Every structure is written in structure tokens, then in C-alpha cells.
Amino acid sequence: MEAATLDRLLDYVAQHNLKDGDALPSERSLAEALGVSRRDLRGALASLEAAGRVWRGVGRGTYLGTRPLKFSASLSSLRAGSSPADIAEMRLVLEPAFVELATSKASPDDLAELEKCARRNAMAKDDDEWQQWDHRFHLLIAQATRNPAIIALMEVVNGMRMKPTAREKTADQDTRRHFAEQHQAVVKAMIKRDGATAAARMRDHLLNVQWRIPSHRG
The missing domain is CATH 1.20.120.530 (GntR ligand-binding domain-like)
Known part of the structure; x- marks a missing residue:
């Protein structure tokens, strides 16, 4: 299921013309938009984060791209x-x-x-x-x-x-x-x-x- 969720997430990014530095919607909103569970969404986001394609900051949300140096x-x-x-x-x-x-x-x-x-x-x-x-x-x-x-x-x-x-x-x-x-x-x-x-x-x-x-x- 995680692979299917990842495909849906990547399609969402492409369809909305999102680029590095853009913020993703909240976890709840994004899960609803994709029609997936929040657990599956977290797994897909974790895969992208591990690959350096998104970064997440406490209280900041989730952003496309690698973590900016100012945050590390x-x-x-x-x-x-x-x-x-x-x-x-x-x-x-x-x-x-x-x-x-x-x-x-x-x-x-x-x-x-x-x-x-x-x-x-x-x-x-x-x-x-x-x-x-x-x-x-x-x-x-x-x-x-x-x-x-x-x-x-x-x-x-x-x-x-x-x-x-x-x-x-x-x-x-x-x-x-x-x-x-x-x-x-x-x-x-x-x-x-x-x-x-x-x-x-x-x-x-x-x-x-x-x-x-x-x-x-x-």
C-alpha cells in the first residue's frame, strides 16, 4: 500500500506544479486529498524524506526538496x-x-x-x-x-x-x-x-x- 500511496503523492505534486521549497498541505488534508490513511501517508513521506526529496520541521510543516542549511x-x-x-x-x-x-x-x-x-x-x-x-x-x-x-x-x-x-x-x-x-x-x-x-x-x-x-x- 505504501508504494501506491507514494505514487499518488508524486502525482499530486506533479498535478499541482509544486517545486522544491513549496510546502505540502497538512497531513490530514493531504491524506484526504489522496484518499489514503494517514499511516500510509506517513510511510510515503518518510521514504521521500530519506531520499532527500522532502524535509519536515517541527512546527514548520513538510516542504519539497532537501533541508535548507539554515535549518541544520x-x-x-x-x-x-x-x-x-x-x-x-x-x-x-x-x-x-x-x-x-x-x-x-x-x-x-x-x-x-x-x-x-x-x-x-x-x-x-x-x-x-x-x-x-x-x-x-x-x-x-x-x-x-x-x-x-x-x-x-x-x-x-x-x-x-x-x-x-x-x-x-x-x-x-x-x-x-x-x-x-x-x-x-x-x-x-x-x-x-x-x-x-x-x-x-x-x-x-x-x-x-x-x-x-x-x-x-x-
């Missing part, structure tokens, strides 16, 4: 001048530790959502759809840590990855399939509450991502 000034320096290689290296250092922490803290609902996201990732038909579910997968892991600082950092990392100069391309189906299998291996280890294995599988995955960045190839 303490982390803005991370965005400035970071190359794809820099981002990949940072992720390799940090995310295995994040997933190990998340394995110990994740609720059954967190794990179910991660499993669902990994399945959606495996079904991606193109690079845009892959990126959407990939960003959501990594943000869900951060959210499962229950650590606001880690969650904020991953939101910024996802935003950095959306820049045209920093975005990893997964243009071929074989690459997407391979990465999806690696995501599923991470989730399987998390479900078994095996943090060390989950961290190792995440490290394997990020090494594969890093290898596909030109400056890291042998």
Missing part, C-alpha cells in the same frame, strides 16, 4: 566540499558501528520495517527507485539506534548523497540485485540479534559501494 547549521560543514570518495569513506567508518548498535536496540517493528524495505529495494526497477529505498534503508537503521545525533547525521549523509556530484549510480540490474542481497544479509543478522555479523555485512556492502567510486578503484 551545526552539520552544514559536512556538506561543503565533500567528494563521493569522502562520503564513502565516512560511511565505511561509521555505519557498521551504527548497525551494531541498532541490532541491540531495534524493536520488532523496526526489524519488520527494515525487512520490508530490503524487499522493496530488491524489487527496484531503476536507479531512482533504488535510491529511494536504499536511502530509507540506511535511515531506518539509524532510527533504530534511538540516538538523535546518529539519526540527524544519517539524514545529512543521505542529503549529501543526493547531490549530482556525489550520487552513487546503480544503473545496472546486476549491481542493484547484488546490493539488495547485501541489505538482506544485514537484516537477517539483525533479526538474529547478531550485532557483530550485522556490522561485518554492512562493512562488506559499503566496501562494494566504495569500490564503484572511480577514485577508489585499484
Whole structure:
């Protein structure tokens, strides 16, 4: 249902000629306009937020586009001048530790959502759809840590990855399939509450991502 809601939401944006920086209606109004439940709408908005296509601020509403730097000034320096290689290296250092922490803290609902996201990732038909579910997968892991600082950092990392100069391309189906299998291996280890294995599988995955960045190839 979430995928159908996401399609309706994207159609709504297109039909109303909304662009980056424009505000979306309130959650209640938007759910009524789309003919969907607020729960399904929240899931669709979370997917777009993880992909850097909308941002939400407490008391501010939901806006199209990436979060403006003025609303995340303490982390803005991370965005400035970071190359794809820099981002990949940072992720390799940090995310295995994040997933190990998340394995110990994740609720059954967190794990179910991660499993669902990994399945959606495996079904991606193109690079845009892959990126959407990939960003959501990594943000869900951060959210499962229950650590606001880690969650904020991953939101910024996802935003950095959306820049045209920093975005990893997964243009071929074989690459997407391979990465999806690696995501599923991470989730399987998390479900078994095996943090060390989950961290190792995440490290394997990020090494594969890093290898596909030109400056890291042998």
C-alpha cells in the first residue's frame, strides 16, 4: 500500500506544479486529498524524506526538496566540499558501528520495517527507485539506534548523497540485485540479534559501494 500511496503523492505534486521549497498541505488534508490513511501517508513521506526529496520541521510543516542549511547549521560543514570518495569513506567508518548498535536496540517493528524495505529495494526497477529505498534503508537503521545525533547525521549523509556530484549510480540490474542481497544479509543478522555479523555485512556492502567510486578503484 505504501508504494501506491507514494505514487499518488508524486502525482499530486506533479498535478499541482509544486517545486522544491513549496510546502505540502497538512497531513490530514493531504491524506484526504489522496484518499489514503494517514499511516500510509506517513510511510510515503518518510521514504521521500530519506531520499532527500522532502524535509519536515517541527512546527514548520513538510516542504519539497532537501533541508535548507539554515535549518541544520551545526552539520552544514559536512556538506561543503565533500567528494563521493569522502562520503564513502565516512560511511565505511561509521555505519557498521551504527548497525551494531541498532541490532541491540531495534524493536520488532523496526526489524519488520527494515525487512520490508530490503524487499522493496530488491524489487527496484531503476536507479531512482533504488535510491529511494536504499536511502530509507540506511535511515531506518539509524532510527533504530534511538540516538538523535546518529539519526540527524544519517539524514545529512543521505542529503549529501543526493547531490549530482556525489550520487552513487546503480544503473545496472546486476549491481542493484547484488546490493539488495547485501541489505538482506544485514537484516537477517539483525533479526538474529547478531550485532557483530550485522556490522561485518554492512562493512562488506559499503566496501562494494566504495569500490564503484572511480577514485577508489585499484
